[in-house]
Amino acid sequence: MRLVIARCQVDYAGRLTAHLPLATRLILVKADGSVSIHADDRAYKPLNWMSPPCALVEDEDVWTVQSAKTDDRLVIEIEEILHDSTHDLGVDPGLEKDGVEAHLQRLLADNVETFGAGWRLVRREYPTPIGPVDLLCRDASGQTVAIEIKRRGEIDGVEQLTRYLELLNRDPHLSPVRGVFAAQEIKPQARTLATDRDITCITVDYDALRGLDDPSTRLF
Incomplete structure (x- = not known):
């Protein structure tokens, strides 16, 4: 730097x-x-x-x-x-997830079809020179998808995923790679930036993934 x-x-x-x-x-x-x-x-x-x-x-x-x-x-x-x-800062190990984010990542890895039918997990914490991608998947068509998971989705998370996509798309074995930004809540500014960069935003229900919330029992 x-x-x-x-x-x-x-x-x-x-x-x-x-x-x-x-x-x-x-x-x-x-x-x-x-x-x-x-x-x-x-x-x-x-x-x-x-x-x-x-x-x-x-x-x-x-x-x-x-x-x-x-x-x-x-x-x-x-x-x-x-x-x-x-200054040479070396390779950063990446941000350690808090309890909710780490658990959310594990739940989505175990239930990758939350993102779509026919999806499969390639690897959790897929390594790159600038830190690990939360989930690397293949969608139903076989395209590679990099997924960044946050509890609260903000602009810095979109920027982080953008950097991962730039690196992953240099790999001919993975390219083309598209991005998915998944969070319990996504801020409007982050959603706008993600859309501008062709990144899909998905809001995930943490309680439903844990089996603590049954949507069929809701009045609203």
Whole structure:
């Protein structure tokens, strides 16, 4: 990971346009190719970013990050670099699921036809260089499907699945791989982003999977 603290202005052009005026910001360039711009607030959320696959070209004081799939680009004009360092973080073991998420993953692995008739499980925790895919499956037509499971589905989960799909689709033995984002609750923003990236969203009933809820007994 490369960490750059610089006085810069940033422009995003493409399907959306956005401008960040000159200020001191943190620029993160990650090993997966993504570039994100951060201020000293807003917790983890960047001010602007470009997700992989993309390419960064540095031309003196102008950095251009070009998407490999669209015409979108991020242009960073640097007035002054205050810090520039690179660090090898190694392979991350991935986020450990909490009790509910881990149990939900096991239940869906045992009941993979929840996603559709004729589906079969290839492997739980399918390994990739950036962490394990929760479930790797084949649908009724034989296509490979990567499934990311969350208790609450938010934008970061969609971004995580997007990175997995990019890597998996490079493998000719698996490609084409499509994605399914499964959660007990999916936020509207996450659903919108998933739809834009051709990722299917599925809301799962945790109690029904555990056999604690019989839909036939409900009044509503």
